[in-house]
Amino acid sequence: xxxxxxxxxxxxxxxxxxxxxxxxxxxxxxxxxxxxxxxxxxxxxxxxxxxxxxxxxxxxxxxxxxxxxxxxxxxxxxxxxxxxxxxxxxxxxxxxxxxxxxxxxxxxxxxxxxxxxxxxxxxxxxxxxxxxxxxxxxxxxxxxxxxxxxxxxxxxxxxxxxxxxxxxxxxxxxxxxxxxxxxxxxxxxxxxxxxxxxxxxxxxxxxxxxxxxxxxxxxxxxxxxxxxxxxxxxxxxxxxxxxxxxxxxxxxxxxxxxxxxxxxxxxxxxxxxxxxxxxxxxxxxxxxxxxxxxxxxxxxxxxxxxxxxxxxxxxxxxxxxxxxxxxxxxxxxxxxxxxxxxxxxxxxxxxxxxxxxxxx
Amino acid sequence: xxxxxxxxxxxxxxxxxxxxxxxxxxxxxxxxxxxxxxxxxxxxxxxxxxxxxxxxxxxxxxxxxxxxxxxxxxxxxxxxxxxxxxxxxxxxxxxxxxxxxxxxxxxxxxxxxxxxxxxxxxxxxxxxxxxxxxxxxxxxxxxxxxxxxxxxxxxxxxxxxxxxxxxxxxxxxxxxxxxxxxxxxxxxxxxxxxxxxxxxxxxxxxxxxxxxxxxxxxxxxxxxxxxxxxxxxxxxxxxxxxxxxxxxxxxxxxxxxxxxxxxxxxxxxxxxxxxxxxxxxxxxxxxxxxxxxxxxxxxxxxxxxxxxxxxxxxxxxxxxxxxxxxxxxxxxxxxxxxxxxxxxxxxxxxxxxxxxxxxx
Numbered sequence: 184x185x186x187x188x189x190x191x192x193x194x195x196x197x198x199x200x201x202x203x204x205x206x207x208x209x210x211x212x213x214x215x216x217x218x219x220x221x222x223x224x225x226x227x228x229x230x231x232x233x234x235x236x237x238x239x240x241x242x243x244x245x246x247x248x249x250x251x252x253x254x255x256x257x258x259x260x261x262x263x264x265x266x267x268x269x270x271x272x273x274x275x276x277x278x279x280x281x282x283x284x285x286x287x288x289x290x291x292x293x294x295x296x297x298x299x300x301x302x303x304x305x306x307x308x309x310x311x312x313x314x315x316x317x318x319x320x321x322x323x324x325x326x327x328x329x330x331x332x333x334x335x336x337x338x339x340x341x342x343x344x345x346x347x348x349x350x351x352x353x354x355x356x357x358x359x360x361x362x363x364x365x366x367x368x369x370x371x372x373x374x375x376x377x378x379x380x381x382x383x384x385x386x387x388x389x390x391x392x393x394x395x396x397x398x399x400x401x402x403x404x405x406x407x408x409x410x411x412x413x414x415x416x417x418x419x420x421x422x423x424x425x426x427x428x429x430x431x432x433x434x435x436x437x438x439x440x441x442x443x444x445x446x447x448x449x450x451x452x453x454x455x456x457x458x459x460x461x462x463x464x465x466x467x468x469x470x471x472x473x474x475x476x477x478x479x480x481x482x483x484x485x486x487x488x489x490x491x492x493x494x495x496x497x498x499x500x501x502x503x504x505x506x507x508x509x510x511x512x513x514x515x516x517x518x519x520x521x522x523x524x525x526x527x528x529x530x531x532x533x534x535x536x537x538x539x540x541x542x543x
Numbered sequence: 544x545x546x547x548x549x550x551x552x553x554x555x556x557x558x559x560x561x562x563x564x565x566x567x568x569x570x571x572x573x574x575x576x577x578x579x580x581x582x583x584x585x586x587x588x589x590x591x592x593x594x595x596x597x598x599x600x601x602x603x604x605x606x607x608x609x610x611x612x613x614x615x616x617x618x619x620x621x622x623x624x625x626x627x628x629x630x631x632x633x634x635x636x637x638x639x640x641x642x643x644x645x646x647x648x649x650x651x652x653x654x655x656x657x658x659x660x661x662x663x664x665x666x667x668x669x670x671x672x673x674x675x676x677x678x679x680x681x682x683x684x685x686x687x688x689x690x691x692x693x694x695x696x697x698x699x700x701x702x703x704x705x706x707x708x709x710x711x712x713x714x715x716x717x718x719x720x721x722x723x724x725x726x727x728x729x730x731x732x733x734x735x736x737x738x739x740x741x742x743x744x745x746x747x748x749x750x751x752x753x754x755x756x757x758x759x760x761x762x763x764x765x766x767x768x769x770x771x772x773x774x775x776x777x778x779x780x781x782x783x784x785x786x787x788x789x790x791x792x793x794x795x796x797x798x799x800x801x802x803x804x805x806x807x808x809x810x811x812x813x814x815x816x817x818x819x820x821x822x823x824x825x826x827x828x829x830x831x832x833x834x835x836x837x838x839x840x841x842x843x844x845x846x847x848x849x850x851x852x853x854x855x856x857x858x859x860x861x862x863x864x865x866x867x868x869x870x871x872x873x874x875x876x877x878x879x880x881x882x883x884x885x886x887x888x889x890x891x892x893x894x895x896x897x898x899x900x901x902x903x
Contacts, residue, residue: 357772357793358765364794365756371787372749374734389732396725397757405718405853412717414824427731427814430821433717434724454787461790464774493765493853 186211186241187234187269187276190313196306201296204285208306209269209276213239213252214260216314223319224258224543225307225343226267227328227335230456231448233275236267250532257540263320270331271306272298272455280451281383293379298455300327300463304335308342318342321543325349325528326495327456330463333503337468341480346507347542349487349528349535352499353472353506354464359494362401363457366394370450379451387450392441394453399440404491404524408433472506483513485542487528487535490518494525515542546571546601547594547629547636550673556666561656564645568666569629569636573599573612574620576674583679584618584903585667585703586627587688587695590816591808593635596627610892617900623680630691631666632658632815640811641743653739658815660687660823664695668702678702681903685709685888686855687816690823693863697828701840706867707902709847709888709895712859713832713866714824719854722761723817726754730810739811747810752801754813759800764851764884768793832866843873845902847888847895850878854885875902 189209196203211234216223226236228247237246237253237260252258252265269277272295280295287294311319322343324332329351336346355363373390375381415432429435469475484507488500497518504516519534521527528535549569556563571594576583586596588607597606597613597620612618612625629637632655640655647654671679682703684692689711696706715723733750735741775792789795829835844867848860857878864876879894881887888895 354774356765357768357774357791358760360774360791361756361760361768361793361797364789364791365753365760365797367787368756369729369753372753393725393729393732396721396728400718400721400725405716405856408717408721414714414717427727427818429724430818431717431720431724433721437721437725458787458790496765 184242186213186239188212189276190310192309196309198296198302198305199299203278203296206271206278206306207276207282208271208278208310210234210310211236211239211242211267212314213237213265213267214263216264216316220316221318221320222263223311223314223316224263224265225311225319225322225332225335226252226265227303227307227322227324227331228267228270229326229328230270230453230460231444233273234267234269235275236265248529251536251539257536258323258543263543266310266314266316266319268303268307268310270303270327270456272303272452272459274449274452277306279449280379280455281449292451295451295455297462298459300331300334300459301338303331303459304338307331307335308339311342318344321345321347323347323349324351326351326525327460330460333465334463336479336481337465337475340478344482345542346479346481346484346511347487347539348484348500348503350489350492350495350500350525351503352495353503354466355461356499360461362397362494363461366397367454367457369394369397370454376450379454381450383449388445391448391450391453392445395441395444396437399437401494402524402526404493404522406491407522407524410522412436473509476506477510479507479510481507481511484511485515485517485538487517487519487538489521489524489527489531491520491522492525492527544602546573546599548572549636550670552669556669558656558662558665559659563638563656566631566638566666567636567642568631568638568670570594570670571596571599571602571627572674573597573625573627574623576624576676580676581678581680582623583671583674583676584623584625585671585679585682585692585695586612586625587663587667587682587684587691588627588630589686589688590630590813590820591804593633594627594629595635596625608889611896611899617896618683618903623903626670626674626676626679628663628667628670630663630687630816632663632812632819634809634812637666639809640739640815641809652811655811655815657822658819660691660694660819661698663691663819664698667691667695668699671702678704681705681707683707683709684711686711686885687820689855690820693825694823696839696841697825697835700838704842705902706839706841706844706871707847707899708844708860708863710849710852710855710860710885711863712855713863714826715821716859720821722757722854723821726757727814727817729754729757730814736810739814741810743809748805751805751808751810751813755801755804756797759797761854762884762886764853764882766851767882767884770882772796833869836866837870839867839870841867841871844871845875845877845898847877847879847898849881849884849887849891851880851882852885852887
C-alpha cells in the first residue's frame with residue numbers, strides 16, 4: 184500500500200538554471216485539511232528520505248519521522264494536515280535524473296538541469312497550490328530540508344506563517360562542502376558510474392557504499408561513538424591477520440549502514456541533491472543574509488541546533504536565528520545537547536519531541 | 544644530496560606479529576652527539592613524512608619540520624643531536640611493504656607482517672643502539688609519531704629521560720578509526736589496487752587521491768576553512784553547468800593537495816601505517832592505561848593538544864597527561880588554541896615554537 188500522491192505540473196516548470204517539461208511532484212499527506220485551509224504543515228526532507236514521513240491508514244509502514252508525526256504526536260495529525268514532499272531531483276516519485284525526459288524518451292541522467300534547493304522549494308509551493316492552500320501554518324525541514332524550508336520562505340513570502348528549521352543553515356560552509364564534494368567524487372570515480380550512464384540494475388555500488396560510509400561519519404559524533412563502540416572488536420577473534428579485514432565494531436556498523444543504502448537511492452539523484460546543498464546561500468536572495476531575510480513574511484520561527492553537529496554546526500544556526508530576529512516577531516533558538524550529531528533529530532526523541540511539541 | 548643514513552639489522556627483527564629478515568631502518572641526524580651521549584632527541588614522524596626533518600649541510604632542502612629544528616631553533620641543533628627515524632613500514636628508506644622480501648626476492652606487498660606502532664618504536668631503539676646512545680634526552684613525536692613515542696617509552700623504559708607528545712593519543716577512538724578505515728577502503732576498492740599487486744608506476748592513484756582528500760579534511764578545521772575560503776568560488780565564472788565541476792575554492796585546494804600526494808607515497812605502505820594507528824592502545828601494555836604508564840621511566844613529559852583537532856581531540860591528550868602524572872615527576876599539558884586542527888604543529892608556529900622551545 185502506498186500513500187503517495189502525485190501532482191503532474193501542467194507545462195514547463197522553470198528552475199533556476201533550466202526548465203523541466205511537466206515534471207511530477209510526489210507527496211504524502213496525513214490528517215485532514217481544515218475548512219479554513221489554515222492547518223497545513225509543509226515538510227521538506229533531508230537528502231535521502233522519501234515523502235513517507237509517517238505511517239497512515241493508506242500506508243501503515245513506519246515513516247522516516249515516525250516518532251514525530253501522527254495522532255497525538257508532536258506534529259499532531261489530529262490537528263494538522265501534514266504535507267511531506269519528495270524533493271524534486273530525488274527518486275521516490277518526483278521527477279529527477281533517474282526519470283524519463285519526455286523530450287527524448289530516455290532517462291535524464293546528466294541532462295537534468297543543475298538542481299537548486301530553490302527548485303525543490305518551488306515544487307513544494309506547487310503542491311500547496313494543487314491542494315488549494317494559500318498559506319501553510321508552518322513550513323518545517325531538517326538538514327537539507329531546513330535549508331529548503333528557508334528557501335521557501337524567501338521565494339514565497341507569506342505562503343507560510345511559521346518556519347521550523349532543524350540542524351540546517353543559511354548557507355553551506357567550506358568544511359561541509361568539502362565533505363560532500365568528496366562524497367560526490369567518490370561516486371563519480373567509481374568506474375561503474377560511466378559518466379552517469381550506468382545500468383540502473385548495477386551502477387556505482389562501490390562508490391555509493393563508500394560515500395554512504397563517509398555520510399554516516401559526518402551524521403553522528405565522535406562522543407556518541409566513543410560511548411557506543413569504544414575499542415570494541417568486531418569479533419571475539421584477534422584481529423584478522425589479513426591486514427585489511429574489519430577489526431573494530433565501528434567498522435561493522437558502517438558496513439551495515441552502507442549495505443542498507445545500496446539499491447535504495449539512485450546515484451545521479453544523490454549527486455544532484457548533494458551539490459544543491461553546496462550551492463545554496465540564502466544571501467543570494469538579497470545581496471546579504473540580512474537583506475534576504477528582510478523579505479520573509481513570518482510570524483514565528485523556531486531554529487534548532489545540536490551541539491555535537493559538526494556538519495551543520497550550532498553556531499551557524501544561532502547565526503540564522505539572529506539574522507531572522509529583526510524581521511520575525513517571535514524567534515526562538517534552541518541549542519540541544521544531544522550527542523548524536525547531525526542525525527539527532529532522527530534519534531534523540533527525548534530532546535527533540537518536547538522541542539517540536541512545544542512549538543506546535 | 545641526501546642526509547639519509549641506513550642501519551641494516553643483523554638477523555631477524557621480531558615484530559609483534561611477525562618477523563622481518565634483516566630490515567633496513569633509515570634515519571637522519573642533525574647536530575653532534577655530546578661526548579657523554581646525553582643530548583639525543585629521537586623523533587618519530589607522522590604517517591607520511593620521511594626522516595628528512597630539517598635542512599642540514601648534507602641535505603639543504605627544507606624538511607617537514609624546518610621551522611622547528613635547526614641551529615637556534617626550538618629544537619636547537621647546536622645543543623641537541625636530533626635523530627629522526629623513517630618509520631618501519633614506510634617507503635622512504637626503511638623496510639616496508641614496497642621493499643624486497645629477501646626470502647622471495649620479490650616485493651613484500653601484503654606479505655609484510657601486520658605492522659604495529661610498537662614495531663616502529665622498536666626500530667627506533669635499534670637506531671639508538673647503533674648510535675651507541677643508552678638514553679635519549681627526549682623522545683618526540685606528533686600525530687602517529689606521538690603515539691609511537693609513547694609506545695617507545697612503554698617498550699623501552701628508561702631509554703629516554705623525557706617525552707614530548709604532540710596531537711597524539713594513548714589509543715585510537717572509533718571516530719578516528721572510522722575515518723582511517725574508510726580511507727583504506729577507498730584505496731582498496733580502487734580496481735587498480737589489485738589486492739596490493741599493482742604496478743608501482745601506476746597503482747591505485749584515484750584511491751590515493753580520494754583518501755588524501757579525506758585526510759586533508761580531517762587534518763584541518765572547519766573554522767580555519769570558513770575564515771580562509773568562505774564560499775569563495777574556484778573561478779570568476781559562474782558555477783560550471785556540468786553538474787560536477789569544481790565550484791568552490793575549497794575544492795581546488797583539496798585537488799591541489801591530492802595531486803601533490805600522488806607518486807610520493809606507496810599505497811600498501813599507507814594501508815599498513817594507517818591500520819597500525821587504529822590498532823595501537825597503550826593499555827595493551829598493562830591491562831589498563833594507568834598500569835601501563837606506571838612502567839615508563841620518565842623524568843619529564845610535555846603533552847600538547849590543540850582545541851580544533853577533531854582527529855586527535857584535546858580531551859584525549861588531557862587524559863594522557865592525567866594518566867602520566869602519577870608516574871612522572873614533571874608533567875605539563877598545553878592546550879593550544881590554534882585553529883588549524885590536527886595539522887597545527889606543522890603550520891601554527893606562533894603557538895608551537897614557544898611551546899617546544901620552552902621545554903627544551
